[in-house]
Amino acid sequence: MQAEEHADQPPLDVPFDASALDATIGSSPAGVAVFDTELRYVYVNPALARLNGVPAAAHLGRYISEVLPEMDVRTDVMRRVLADGRPREITTSGRTWVDSLIERRYWRVALHRMEQDAQVRGLVGIAQEVTATENERDELRRARSYLTLLDNAAAEIGTTLDARSTCQQLAEFVVPVMADAAVVEMIPQEDGHSRREPPAGVVRLRRYGAAAIPELSGAIEPYGGQGAEIDYQEDAAVPRCLAADEPVVVHLTGDDEFGRADPTPERVAAYLAVGLHSAVVVPLTARGRPLGTLSLLRAGDSPPFTEGLDVVVARTLAGRAAVDVDHAYRYTHEHGVARELQRSLLSEPRVPDSGIEIASLYLPAGEGALVGGDWFDAIPLTGGRHLKVMGDVMGHGVEAAVAMSNYRSMLRIMAEDEQPPHRILERLDRAVERSGLDRAATCLVAVVDRREGVCEVASAGHPPPAFIDPGASGARVARIPVGPPLGTGLGGYVTTVLPCGPGTVLFMYTDGLVERRGEDIDVSVHRLSGLTLPVSGRLEDLLEEVVDRFADTAEDDIAVLVSRSRGY
Incomplete structure (x- = not known):
């Protein structure tokens, strides 16, 4: 001029x-x-x-x-x-x-x-x-604010094992301290579901987080919230950032540059209307694998991004968030594997013969919790007898589910010899010790003899069974000796013979049903004495009553196996 x-x-x-x-x-x-x-x-x-x-x-x-x-x-x-x-x-x-x-x-x-x-x-x-001096002061002030930002990042980003929550936390964390708007977009994960393939020459990401100052929210929100698919041409800033695994700074001074940086003409027009002029895109990378990008945008009177402090801090925050997202992905994968494995092992037990009724229930502690090692099974024996087992492997996750599978398989082998329950537990205990399984488990084995109307029971660190007799006003909780959990190699299990005639319900469960923090276990187990058969007499209705009475206050997974015989 x-x-x-x-x-x-x-x-x-x-x-x-x-x-x-x-x-x-x-x-x-x-x-x-x-x-x-x-x-x-x-x-x-x-x-x-x-x-x-x-x-x-x-x-x-x-x-x-x-x-x-x-x-x-x-x-x-x-x-x-x-x-x-x-x-x-x-x-x-x-x-x-x-x-x-x-x-x-x-x-x-x-x-x-x-x-x-x-x-x-x-x-x-x-x-x-004194421009240089003032700029140095501004840089110092920004550096101090960014140091505070980095100090607070650990407490505010990655507080859950959910990838989308982590990405949204990251976007909200950098606005307005570092940017007027921020979006986090991730490479779609292979989850076994069919997905629409992008056209040739297009890189498709999924938006996991977005935040903006009030003046820009109207321009950002219409173009993709959480879960929206975002398509970019290969020469746009976001794909270039992913390909090089390096930050990309873009100064949007003309329509051509804006068009390369953004995916659609409509979005370019909306962003130009609110005065967006500068952007920096940094990669989210964990274990050497690109996961997605963090894009920071500035508009109006905000200064343009520089290659210096802005990029360093943005990349540091993105790197920290990437680790949390990677943990969330791995947790989700492990959670899914464990769920599928446990679901296959907790399918409805095979009914030993037509004279036996069986119903079962499994409730995880919560959708966000790793699955536990609860399992149950029913195995037919000779002479009108059948074996039922309820077990609980210590810990959670895939390892617990795999250990549960091993315990169940070994117990089925032990049951073939039709030994008394305490003998089965002793052999299983020794087998576990020799196998190298590093997860102990509690286990309750019950052999019901329909001819004699009795039930032989032995416990390896497991809560006792309860029996609900026809017409009784409550359940009787068995008093039985309790041996050490399986896997200790200590043995010392005892079989107790209890009455269990036709129509009597054998009630077996894991400790998640009754155990409550700060409460003596005897008090917790005694709560089962209030159980009665529903008016319908159906075992399924009994399980619904169990859910109503115990599920809301449960702190761990719940597994229940109920059965009864019709006589011989």
Whole structure:
């Protein structure tokens, strides 16, 4: 831009010998200006002319606002110096006519009143540019705020084992401290579900998080919330960031650059309308594998992103979040595998013969919890007898589910010899010790003899069974010796014979049904004595009653196996 020169300058009352002044300070590296009492320029040295990008003669007789319309000048302070004669220093900022990549420059100006013959004749201003110093101060302030940001990141990002929650936390965390808007987009994971393939030359991501200042939320929200698929051309900033695993800084100064950076013309138009001008895209990478990107956007008066501190901090935050997202992905995968394995092992037990009724129940502690090692089984024996087992492997996750499978398989082998329950547990205990399984388990084995109307029971660290007799006003909780959990190699199991005639319900369960934090286990188990057969007499209705009475307060997985015989 160029300043307009006045063709006719008004006559000036110059209170000094301009040639003498020019000889004295004309070569000074500091910019010097002299103003009359109306604050019009009457002298400008060559240094100030160069700073302002306007010839010295074009200043004369004009006000600062005429010469430098984009300069923020404290004329009120200048008038106070004229009034009281006390020198002052001020900081001015803005833009001159000199081409510069710096949006706003800063000057420190000393102001002195000029007097002659006891009369106020004008004002002298001596200016020194301090843009670098001010920028350094701004960088220091930003660095301090970013350090605080990084300190707080661990407490606010990745607080759950859910990838989408982590991505949303990241987007919200950086707005407005680092950006006016932020989006987190992830490479779709292989989850076994069919998915729409993107067209050739297009990179498709899925948006997991988005946040914006109120002024921009209307422009961001219509173009994809959590779960939305976002398509990018291969030369856009996001795919380039993923391909190189390096940050990409984009200054959106023209429609062509904006079109490359954003996926659709509609989105480009919306973003241009709200003044988006700068973006930085950083990769989310964990264990050497790209997971997605964090895109930070700035608009309006916000400064453009730089290759320095902005990128370093954004990449550090993205790296931390990527680790949390990777943990969430791995947890979800493990959770799914364990669920499928447990579901296959907890299918409805095979009914030993037509004279036996069996019903079962499994309730995980919560959707967010890793599956446990609860299992149950029913195995037919000879002579009208059948074996039922309820077990609980210590721990959760895939390892617990695999251990559960091993326990169940070994117990089925042990049952083939039709030994008493305590013998089965002893052999299983030794087999587990030899197998190298590093997870102990509790187990309750019950052999029901329909001919004799009895039930032989032995426990390896497992809660006792309960029996609900026909017409009884409550359940009887068995009192039986309890041996050590399986896998300890200690043995010492005892079989107890209990009455279990036709129509009596054998009630077996894991400790998650009754055990409550801070409560004695005997008190917890005694709660089962209130169970009765429902009016319908159906075992399924009994299980519904169990859910109603115990599920809401349960703190662990619940497994229940109920059965009864019809006689022989």
